[in-house]
Amino acid sequence: MFDNKLTIFTPTYNRGDIIHKCYKSLCDQTNTNFTWLIVDDGSTDNTETVINTFIKENKINIIYIKQKNGGKHVAHNTGVLKCKTELFVCVDSDDYLTLDAVQEIYSAWEKVPDVSDLAGIIALKGISDKEPIGTWMPKNIQYSSTFDLYDKYKFKGDTLLVFKTNILREYLFPVFEGEKFVTEAVVYDLISQKHRMKLINKVLYLCEYLEDGLTRNLLQVHRNNKQGYMHYLLQRIEIATEKKSKYKAVSNYIAGCLRIKSFYYYKKLDLKWLKIITLPRALWVYTKPHLKKTLIKYNLYNKLVK
Template identity: 65%
Template sequence: MEKLTIFTPTYNRGYIIRNCYESLCRQSNKDFLWLIVDDGSTDNTEDIINSFINEDKIKIIYHKQKNSGKHVAHNKGVLMCETEMFVCVDSDDYLSVDAVQIIHETWPNIENDKSLAGIIALRGEDAQQAIGTRMPRNIERSSILNLYEKYKFKGDTILIFKTAILKKYLFPVFEGEKFVTEAVVYDQISQKYDMKLVDKVLYLCEYLDDGYSKNILSVHKKNPKGYMFYLTQKVENAKKFRDKYKAVAYYIAGCLGIRSIFYYRDCDYKLLKIISIPRGILIYVKPIIKSTLVKYKLVKF
């Protein structure tokens, strides 16, 4: 039986999902299965996936659900998963040729370590060039949160989790909303577990115009409950005063972003939510100013 599930949530990506499929067919190690949860696509995704299944090059499991959001699709994938390892690869992205092999080679180092939730490796535009910085030197393990905050890593990663741990950390679901940031789960896992760091590019990607990454501000406005749940969790998890002050400032920026005084009033940190207002406003207006400058070609970023 396979040890690794490569999970792909998809929605109307029939025009590009073949790139992901072909990268999986090129893997030097075929010891994996591809689990696809289709979030109610209305294009020809189902026909395309069926054609892949008929080619019989790799093992594929396909499940279609009512359109509910990527986080609900992720929950479904985790609950369906029967392998020891689980990694999410979006339908518009793909893996380096040796990605599965490197994951399997690393697995024995973490399999029986109860303090490790999985593996972190790098994303890149190609197999040599990481998006952002490399992994911190001489550091073999870190929580996801500390990688960014303590070791000042800047960039994107691929996260390979122990499935048994992911099953304990499903995404919250809010009625009427279709998005919850992945950081909600990652921050929860960071409170108890470290990850094994691998300084290699395993995940290749580019950000499309119809993806979440390029439309995140509008996504937050359409899904305020999930967004504010994430920001509230950041405040609650912060231990030091400086970190809590920063988290409350981002919470205030979030309130401004979704245009809600309700959430501001609901914040329990009475003193902090007053002294954090200036920083919160700055956090809120900074991307607006940047966007305006780029729009009118006054500056390049």
């Protein structure tokens, strides 16, 4: 048994009835040399009682922290700041890991060269260990930033991200008063500007994927957390270096203004000419989900796609 280098971080809020599935997957790991750090974001159910039961069973090393409700991104900041290991990975309370996930992370990390621009590991999420949510990793690519993985290599789907803790401490989530959501991409985009990740073409994280429910809920989440949402879209404009990516980022920003029904953020953006020439694409980006929803309703979407 080697030194514990890994913290599995779980933010949770009122998940006392389902977190046992995540717990069981951690207890059943082929390598249990890790710390399970749980940050309870102000649960009002029996989560604390359930976790205390887990701790008493003494099957794995558990650290439990309870704080005032502030949102997953605030819980993530707490977890990063309290983490005492080299590596940090987030596993949500309603998801779980494949039984060899911890060992796969250790094995991959041992082979990663110790260079400053490598920030961690990217593996796959799936609905089973044989079926990823989206595509498999691009062929013949061992290292990539998270941004390039999607933008350059056209990967689609969800990933498990294992980061060096000291790098995450440099990129804590921004916190906006009165808001409880900031997309994880805010942090990952910034890390991508300076760091690459080791790619693992294997499913290590298992979860359910309900696309329609996520899309529907996410729209309301954005409207309830306008500052965080527009901060993310503005950051995408600021980090865009090529004309094509800048054009895309501005049009997505304008579409975001339409989604949250805010003329304030549109006026706040200074890029006058780009705001004009990107308007047609912005309207399409805004309209496309509504059009897709309508086509699905009348059973026309699959026919048109084919």
